[in-house]
Amino acid sequence: MDKKMDLFQPPYPRYSPQNKESFAYTTLIKRWPSILTNIISTLSNETHKLHSSHDVNSEEKLEEGKKMIEKLALLIYEMGHGGELTPLENDHEPNISCYNDELSLWSPLQRKWTHANWLFAECYLYRRIRQVFSLTRHWRSFDPFFYQKEDTYRSSLGAIVHLAQALNSMVERTDLQVGYGSAGSPLEMAFLEMIQSDLWGNATDLSLLVDLKYEDLKQLQAVGAKAQAEQAKLILRNDLPKVWEHLKTLRGARVDVVLDNAGFELYTDLILADFLVSCTPFVNEVVFHPKSIPWFVSDVVPFDFTWAIDILLDESFFSTASPPPTPTELESLAVLATRWKGHLASGAFKLSVPLDTPLGGDTPTGGFWTTQYAYQDMPLVAPKLVEELGKSGLVIFKGDLNYRKLIGDAAWPPTTPFDTALGPLAGTMNLVSLRTNKADTICGLDEGVAEKVEAQDKDWRVSGKYAVISFSPKRIS
Ligand code: F6P
Ligand code: MG
Numbered sequence: 001m002d003k004k005m006d007l008f009q010p011p012y013p014r015y016s017p018q019n020k021e022s023f024a025y026t027t028l029i030k031r032w033p034s035i036l037t038n039i040i041s042t043l044s045n046e047t048h049k050l051h052s053s054h055d056v057n058s059e060e061k062l063e064e065g066k067k068m069i070e071k072l073a074l075l076i077y078e079m080g081h082g083g084e085l086t087p088l089e090n091d092h093e094p095n096i097s098c099y100n101d102e103l104s105l106w107s108p109l110q111r112k113w114t115h116a117n118w119l120f121a122e123c124y125l126y127r128r129i130r131q132v133f134s135l136t137r138h139w140r141s142f143d144p145f146f147y148q149k150e151d152t153y154r155s156s157l158g159a160i161v162h163l164a165q166a167l168n169s170m171v172e173r174t175d176l177q178v179g180y181g182s183a184g185s186p187l188e189m190a191f192l193e194m195i196q197s198d199l200w201g202n203a204t205d206l207s208l209l210v211d212l213k214y215e216d217l218k219q220l221q222a223v224g225a226k227a228q229a230e231q232a233k234l235i236l237r238n239d240l241p242k243v244w245e246h247l248k249t250l251r252g253a254r255v256d257v258v259l260d261n262a263g264f265e266l267y268t269d270l271i272l273a274d275f276l277v278s279c280t281p282f283v284n285e286v287v288f289h290p291k292s293i294p295w296f297v298s299d300v301v302p303f304d305f306t307w308a309i310d311i312l313l314d315e316s317f318f319s320t321a322s323p324p325p326t327p328t329e330l331e332s333l334a335v336l337a338t339r340w341k342g343h344l345a346s347g348a349f350k351l352s353v354p355l356d357t358p359l360g361g362d363t364p365t366g367g368f369w370t371t372q373y374a375y376q377d378m379p380l381v382a383p384k385l386v387e388e389l390g391k392s393g394l395v396i397f398k399g400d401l402n403y404r405k406l407i408g409d410a411a412w413p414p415t416t417p418f419d420t421a422l423g424p425l426a427g428t429m430n431l432v433s434l435r436t437n438k439a440d441t442i443c444g445l446d447e448g449v450a451e452k453v454e455a456q457d458k459d460w461r462v463s464g465k466y467a468v469i470s471f472s473p474k475r476i477s
Helices: 023-050 058-080 097-104 118-134 146-154 157-172 186-204 214-220 225-232 240-247 264-279 302-313 327-346 366-370 375-381 383-390 399-406 418-425 449-456
Strands: 235-238 253-258 283-289 349-351 394-398 431-436 467-472
Touching (some): 097 118, 146 302, 157 186, 186 264, 225 235, 240 394, 253 264, 264 327, 327 349, 394 399
Parallel strands (some): 253 283, 253 394, 283 349
16 A cells, blocks of 8 residues: 555645744754754864764764764755755665655755754654654764753752652542542642643643753743643643543553653653542553653653663752752652652553663654654554554644644644644544644634734744644544
8 A cells, every 4th residue: 555645735835944933944044053053062062072082983983973964964055955865875764765755756856954844854854854864873972952851951950859848748638539530629730730740741841942042941930820821721622620520431451642842841741640649549551752852952751761760869969959949848859759669660650662672762653753743643543552552542643843743833724623634643542732822734723713813923823932732532433
């Protein structure tokens, strides 16, 4: 079967940088060059260290580093000077033919960076960056974005401590579940606080920090009921009441989280997961799905997952934060991390791939997340994954890119029902998307909402300030 023939075609065009008003265009001319330049700068620092290294491989590694810098610089040049997306070389890692097969169907004009469909081009870019590393001997396990992930985690200490203390005290309470079925119950309120923290955790992804200052981080990391009530006004579609009603029907179920960013966002994912497992009767197991290669700067790879938990037990890590944590705060982080390690040991928390999967490692279903495919095509190109996720009580899709893929990054009229935009994926699983808006595509809004917010804030689709929470239930077939 030629699967390409059967891929879902949204009835509206997908975004591309051809439209100079679109975020795709800003990304092409500003964000991608800046992201690539940051990688060059990281590599340049790393190679500099090699001059004083006594490692027997340092000369070879240095030479490879130099070639990698040249390749990345050429890529920046091509993007800005009418270049094309060229076929990927075979680096013996997954997801080469999916990109090359699609590219081979395009005209030379469609293959230009300035004309290519944005979703494809951006996924291709991160696969292409991976190739710069995977084709080397000494750099294939190097994550060029790790230092950035580490820095933002450290600078999120205030929100990290707040959430640790809030959750630890919920876990200790014996009365939290009393009367949980009634409207406004303590358990419902606690759930809303935890899931909204998880939503706003997505506002702080590092690919956007190209435009955002660190000082803005704190404001975006809304924690506490009061801050969240304020932030809730910015949720343009809010299906949380439906999600809560659905959760209450579950007993000892599995929840899956299709992860987005490492650091603080991952921390909020773990907080929500721990809340569901430790404080409710609904969920016994949470499966986290990471990316297999460095992706969209800050996305979680397997190493980031264990690191984020282990580092909470390393008192020196946050000591350079400003202000540094108090002993009581450190203790609350240790209690939390110890509980999470217990969840990993008992199987209440699981990574969908082995914890020690190396970058670029091949796993049965884990590679799908770093293909270019819209999730509307998941039933066709990854049926086993759909079958697996269909067994889950709830699949939480985190972040902007997952949302773009769920609805194919198309220019849907904003009032299009979410289920319509999901195409063939709708009904195959219970899914909720928690997304802060960082790209033009959007659907599921009530009549008049888009016009109203557009009149107040021209950047509402892309600034990360607004959000949508969209739920789609599984249909029993
Ligand atoms: O570069 C485009 C983009 O996909 C934006 O949509 C978004 O800003 C970012 O990259 C990824 O966001 P997230 O980490 O929320 O998926
Ligand atoms: Mg991301």
